[in-house]
Amino acid sequence: MSLAWLVRRLMLMVYTVIVVSMLVFAITQILPADAAQSLLGENATPEMLAALRAKLGLDAPAWQQYLHWAGRIFSGDFGISMRTSQPVGPDMLTALSRSLLLTVSSILVTLLVAVPLGVVAALRQGKLTDTGVSLIAYLGVSLPEFVTATLLALLLADTLHWLPATGYVSLLEDFGDGIRHLALPVLTISVILIAHVVRMMRSETLDVLKSDYIRAARLKGLPERTVLFRHALRNALLPVVTIIALDVGYLLGGIIVIEEIFAIPGIGRALMVAITTRDLPSIQAGALIMAATYAVTNTLADMAYAFLDPRIRYD
Amino acid sequence: MIPALAIKNYTLDYATAAGPVRVLHDISLEIAPGEVLGLVGESGSGKSSLAWALMRHLPENAREISGTLRLGDTDLLRLHPRELTKIRGRRLGMVFQDPSTALNPTLPIGRQVTETLIQHRGLSKREADALAIDLLGHVELRDPAAIMRRYPHEISGGEKQRVIIATAFGCRPDVILFDEPTTALDVITGARILELFARLREETGVAALYISHDLALVTRVADRVVVLKHGRLVEEAPAADIFRAPRHADTKALVQAVPRPERRLIHDKPGDEVLLAASDIEVHYGRASIFRQAPPPATRRIGLDVRAGEILGLVGESGSGKSSVARALTGLARFSGKVRFDNHEITAARDMNAAYRRDVQIIFQHPDASLNPRHKVGEILSRPLKLYGGSAAEIPRLLEQVRLPAPYAGRWPHQLSGGEKQRVAIARAFAARPKLVICDEITAPLDVSVQAQIIELLLALRAATGTAFLFITHDLNLIRQIAHRIAVMRGGEMVDLLPIEDFDADHVHPYTRELMAASPVPVG
Numbered sequence: 001m002s003l004a005w006l007v008r009r010l011m012l013m014v015y016t017v018i019v020v021s022m023l024v025f026a027i028t029q030i031l032p033a034d035a036a037q038s039l040l041g042e043n044a045t046p047e048m049l050a051a052l053r054a055k056l057g058l059d060a061p062a063w064q065q066y067l068h069w070a071g072r073i074f075s076g077d078f079g080i081s082m083r084t085s086q087p088v089g090p091d092m093l094t095a096l097s098r099s100l101l102l103t104v105s106s107i108l109v110t111l112l113v114a115v116p117l118g119v120v121a122a123l124r125q126g127k128l129t130d131t132g133v134s135l136i137a138y139l140g141v142s143l144p145e146f147v148t149a150t151l152l153a154l155l156l157a158d159t160l161h162w163l164p165a166t167g168y169v170s171l172l173e174d175f176g177d178g179i180r181h182l183a184l185p186v187l188t189i190s191v192i193l194i195a196h197v198v199r200m201m202r203s204e205t206l207d208v209l210k211s212d213y214i215r216a217a218r219l220k221g222l223p224e225r226t227v228l229f230r231h232a233l234r235n236a237l238l239p240v241v242t243i244i245a246l247d248v249g250y251l252l253g254g255i256i257v258i259e260e261i262f263a264i265p266g267i268g269r270a271l272m273v274a275i276t277t278r279d280l281p282s283i284q285a286g287a288l289i290m291a292a293t294y295a296v297t298n299t300l301a302d303m304a305y306a307f308l309d310p311r312i313r314y315d
Numbered sequence: 316m317i318p319a320l321a322i323k324n325y326t327l328d329y330a331t332a333a334g335p336v337r338v339l340h341d342i343s344l345e346i347a348p349g350e351v352l353g354l355v356g357e358s359g360s361g362k363s364s365l366a367w368a369l370m371r372h373l374p375e376n377a378r379e380i381s382g383t384l385r386l387g388d389t390d391l392l393r394l395h396p397r398e399l400t401k402i403r404g405r406r407l408g409m410v411f412q413d414p415s416t417a418l419n420p421t422l423p424i425g426r427q428v429t430e431t432l433i434q435h436r437g438l439s440k441r442e443a444d445a446l447a448i449d450l451l452g453h454v455e456l457r458d459p460a461a462i463m464r465r466y467p468h469e470i471s472g473g474e475k476q477r478v479i480i481a482t483a484f485g486c487r488p489d490v491i492l493f494d495e496p497t498t499a500l501d502v503i504t505g506a507r508i509l510e511l512f513a514r515l516r517e518e519t520g521v522a523a524l525y526i527s528h529d530l531a532l533v534t535r536v537a538d539r540v541v542v543l544k545h546g547r548l549v550e551e552a553p554a555a556d557i558f559r560a561p562r563h564a565d566t567k568a569l570v571q572a573v574p575r576p577e578r579r580l581i582h583d584k585p586g587d588e589v590l591l592a593a594s595d596i597e598v599h600y601g602r603a604s605i606f607r608q609a610p611p612p613a614t615r616r617i618g619l620d621v622r623a624g625e626i627l628g629l630v631g632e633s634g635s636g637k638s639s640v641a642r643a644l645t646g647l648a649r650f651s652g653k654v655r656f657d658n659h660e661i662t663a664a665r666d667m668n669a670a671y672r673r674d675v676q677i678i679f680q681h682p683d684a685s686l687n688p689r690h691k692v693g694e695i696l697s698r699p700l701k702l703y704g705g706s707a708a709e710i711p712r713l714l715e716q717v718r719l720p721a722p723y724a725g726r727w728p729h730q731l732s733g734g735e736k737q738r739v740a741i742a743r744a745f746a747a748r749p750k751l752v753i754c755d756e757i758t759a760p761l762d763v764s765v766q767a768q769i770i771e772l773l774l775a776l777r778a779a780t781g782t783a784f785l786f787i788t789h790d791l792n793l794i795r796q797i798a799h800r801i802a803v804m805r806g807g808e809m810v811d812l813l814p815i816e817d818f819d820a821d822h823v824h825p826y827t828r829e830l831m832a833a834s835p836v837p838v839g
Contacts, residue, residue, distance in 0.1 A: 212416035220431045220482065221368050221404030230430070234421050309421055310466040 005306070014298045018290040021073070025066050028284055073288070079281030083273075088285045096289055098168060099259070103251050105182060105300060106189035107244060114194040115240070116199020119233070125206060134197060140195025145254065149188040149261045153268050156184060166263040171253050185262045189255075200243050204236040211235075238309055243299030278281035318345040319522035320369070320490045325382030327364060327373075330410055335378060338364045340547045342382070348492065349520040353537030353554060355530050355569070357762035358733075361546040362526050366492050369524070370409060371399055386491055403436040408483035408491040414475035418467040425463030428482050435486045450481040454511060454783035473504035477511065484515055493525045497532070501632035502789060506833035509536055528762055531573050531792075532835045534558060542566050546575040572767035575836065576795035579815075580774060585625035585799050590783055591644070591675070592620040594650035598639040613639040614807045616652070621751060624777070626784045628798030629829065630791055636807040637787045641755045642787070645677045655802055657750075673703045675746035680756040682736035686728040692739050693724030699746040709746070716773060717742040717778075738772065745776060753785045758793070770797060791834040803827045 037044065044052075045308035053059045057068060065094040072079065078089035119134040140148070171178035201277050208214060209232055217231045218224075256268030265287060274282030306312040327339040330500055338361045346352045356362040367373050369384060384391040386407055392401065403409075411417040428450065429443035438446065444463070451459035454477040467475060476496060483491050492513070497505030500786065514534065517521065527533050533540055534554045542550040542557075542565065550563040561567045579799035597612040603788060614636040621627050631637045642648035654661040656671055679685040686695055696714075697707050711721040716739040728736055737757055744752050754773070758766040774797065788794050792802055795818065803811040803824065810824040816821070818831075 212411065212413065213419040215372065216409075216411055216417040216479075217419065219372060219403050219409050220434075221400045221402070222430060222434060223400050225433075226430070231419050231422070233420070238421075310423075311420060311468045 001076070005312075006303075009299055013295045016295045017288075017292050020295070021070055021288055022066065024284055024287045024291070025069060026062075028280055029062060034208075036209060037045055041312055069284075073285075074247040078285040081274075081282050082145040083277045083279045092267065092282070092285045092289055095267045096293065097267060098264060099252070099255055099268060100293070101171070102182065102185055102189070102255065102258070102264065102266060103248065106186045106193060106251070107248070109186055109195055110193040111244075113190065114197035115201055115237070117194070118198045119228075119236070121198065121202040121203050122209065123228075130202075133202070137195040137198045140191045141199075143192075145192055145257055146261060148191050149184075149258060152184060152188055152191075153261075156187075166261075168262075168264045174237035185208045185258050185264060188258060188262075189251065193244075196243055196247060197240055200240050201236060204239050205232060208232045208236045234308055238305065241305050241308065243303055245298050248297045248301075249294050252294055316347070318370065318385075319348045319350070319387060320346040320524065321383070322365075322369075322384075323383045325365075325368070325384060326380040327361075327368060328332040328380055329374070330376040330378055338546050339368075342543075342546075342548055344541055344548065344551070346522045346524060348522055350539065351516060351523045351525055351537045353533035353540040354524055354526045354543060355528065355533050355540060356526075356543035357528055357569075357764060360543045362528075363494065365543075366409075366494050366524070366526055366758075369492060370407065371401060395610050400434075404423070404431050404483075404488070405486050406489050408486065408488040410476070410479055410483050410491060410493045410496045412495040414472055414479055415499065417479055418475055420467050422466075423463065424465050424478055425469065427487065428463070428478065431482060432485055434637075438594075440445070445483070447481075450485050451478065453480040454478075454484075454515075459516060469503075473499055473508065476500060476504075476508055480508070480511065484521070484660040487519065488521065490522045490524065492673060494522055495527050498529075500529070502791065503632065503829060503833045506835070509835075512536060517711070521774075529835065530557070530569050530763070535835055539762065542569065559798070568764055572764040574763075574767075574790065574793040574796050576792050578796060580770065580796045581626065581799075581827060585622045585783070588623045589620050590623045590625075590656065592617040593640075593644065593652065594655075594657040596643055596654070597639065597651045598636070598643045599649045599651070600639075613648075614643075614804075617804075617807075617809050619802055619809070619812065621783050622783055624781050624783050625751070625800070626777070626786055626798045628794035629785060629787045630789060630794055630800040630801060631804035634806075635804040637804050638755055639807075640804075641753045641785070641787055642675060645675060646672070647677075673747045674750040675753065676747055676749040676751070677753040677755060678737075678740050678744050678757045680759055682728070682733065682740045685740055688728055688738060690728075691724065692726050692728070692731075694737060695728075696724070696743055696746055699743055703747045705746060713742045713746055716745060716776065732765075733761055734769065737761065737769060741769075741772065741776070745780070745782075748780070749782060751783045751785065753787070755787045756789070759789070766793070791830055792836065803830065 036049050036056060036058060040052060050059075057065060060068070076089060078087065078092065079089070080086070081088050084091075117133050121130045124130045138296055143151075153165050156163045164181055165184070167181050169178045170180045170183075214227060214231055217227045222231075252267075255266060256272055259266045259269045260265070261274070267290060270282065271286035271290070273279070274286055322345070323343050325339060325342045328335040328336070328337050340666055342365065344352065348515075353639045354362050354365070356508045364373070364377075368377075368379070369386075369391065371394065373379075379392065388400065389402065389406070391402070418424070425444065425447055429440065432438050432443040432446055433440065447463060451462055456462050456474060462470065462474070462478070466512075470478070478760040480496075496512075497508050500508060509532070515521075525533060525537055534557060537554045540550075540552060540554050540557050541548055542563065546566045550557070550561065550566040552560075552602050553564070557566065558570055596614060596617040598614045599609065599612050601610050603609040613702065617636070617640055619627065619629075619640075629637045639648060643650035644654065646667045649664070652662070657674065659668070659671065661671065690716075693707070693710055696710050699705070700707060700709055710724050714721050714723055719735060719738055719742070723731070723739075728739070731739065742758070758769055761769065770793070773784065777784065786794060786798060795815065798815055800812065800814050801818065802809055803826065805826050811827045813820075813823060813827075818827075
């Protein structure tokens, strides 16, 4: 990974976040809700509205408002929530940390399960193991997350009473209980992700095993284990990194459903609440934080890709 | 003395949906210790199947009907899969056709050399590293220690093949199989690999089976040559004799098909009228973006002219820019410079009007990629006819022109052989009644005998229509048989543009001389 590449990649990330911030600002400008109106209520006189608009800076040209807003955000001030009258930033970041915990643990579980499963399915191509793995993968892909979530909750919480059905407990307060509360949502997300990753891993492993350099490695007299782990695995993992990065995008958007079902106060839920109450600063902060997280994840994925594939480094 | 490698009465079938297909009929041959046996055959002759059988790497549908394969005193057919790792790489090495795909792209070179030394010779990592640096130095790689740390994409194709050869020789095997080791390389690089092979062979006394479709090349490296045709051994002779006195009819045909520069196939002179004149052509790929500069042009101010009815040869190694010239002249690539054709001036692809596009046709290297697999031959040919005012009734005539039977109009491209597909591509180009046909390496994927037929066909078409050709190739021997003038390109620049009579003269560019020296001319 050359430094120039890294710098260029980071610049691209910053650029993405800036463009997204413009979009977020523009969209919230178009929204029918007028901040002054919603703050003062229906009985406000035009004079009161004008005064408040001037105070909030709403009468300035849009680009000035944007720069003002962006400047504040750059210094970490996301504004005051209209709903709770509390600063938006800390609340959103706390919510984000919960969602990230959920996402990262789900991805770890997925990688631990799906990569070996995919490889095994490829090695046993056409045999019973392969069919079984593929079948489970298809199930995972085809069931919507709320169905998977409900089924798992019915089984593990309501019937077997192994896990709590809903709620969130911070790992810092009570690690054991925190993990128990995390288990069901992580399991639900993992089932879906594992389905993606297993199928990808299986087909990539099959492709790589057919390649000339694998044949060359075999004909050099290397044992099959070495061929598989040293020569095939790394190359088969490359596209999986891309899939995972895309899945993170899916998770950040789709996590709302999971958070609703399992009552986890994460970023998805916070954004839902903000939208239903037309809490403008919270909507802006939530959308921007999600986009920034996505941009950072993609950059991390690119770096992981560059680490795995030496051909990327000097690009 | 026990032969290093002995194949006796070996017969191999492939099971297919339509029943078993015999690929090798009762093959018997022996290689003495230290001997190099050349195995020559066209594609489909079964030469690769024989190599895979020896490496015990046959596809699952292979059925070994009879015979024995022995490496020294080891019966290869009776080996347990686990014992194979002690034979492959250690006693029986292999050098592959395409070095660019035979190395793992995500492992450093050093690792890929040392892993066999550690596996087969039981060396420690440090000993293996030291030996690998020695081995890489011995195959004339500069700065072997640095190469060890590089990845395959960071070294050239010729260097990769040297790495693979170093690996194959590293465990001092009894026999090494060479499967067309220079086919994927350009002529000069290939010639240096052959020199390396000759030297290593002399030093190590290794026995080798050298597989190739190129008879001229094999006679230069082998002691003895066997010719394989449709799965049968049809001839076996000392390398020096095979060109002088081929016995079997198939061998004679192979010998006939090998291009020899001294055997000219055209004897006329082109007219003086200049058909196409290109000057200062620079071909550009990619544009500048915020993050990077535009790449340098693929060619540097190339100028050439083609006269009516002339065959102008354009030769150079891969990457020399010769295909870029073809792409510019057909409007497929962005270029700067000027093209004058039939008193019509062209400075960009958008200036190429319908008349120009009809008059200048191109035939590509790979007919598989240039013929739409979802269109039947008739439909492929009807497109240019419709576009340029012909009628579908001409299709049988077009097919006849390229010596294909008229019913071929109803066939799909995948039902045709490589040579037949290229004939369809030729027919498509001639459907427009062009004045200039650009042939971009059109015989490169074909066997020599098919190549000879295609060349003969092109010359017949030229005689009938008076069409001029810009014939792009890396095969100097071939182009010296047919071109009136030859342009030589290297690194995007044109280093020579000579009439054929002057090609042997003293004032040719040193690079042209180097190319000629590297082009294998048959021994004998």
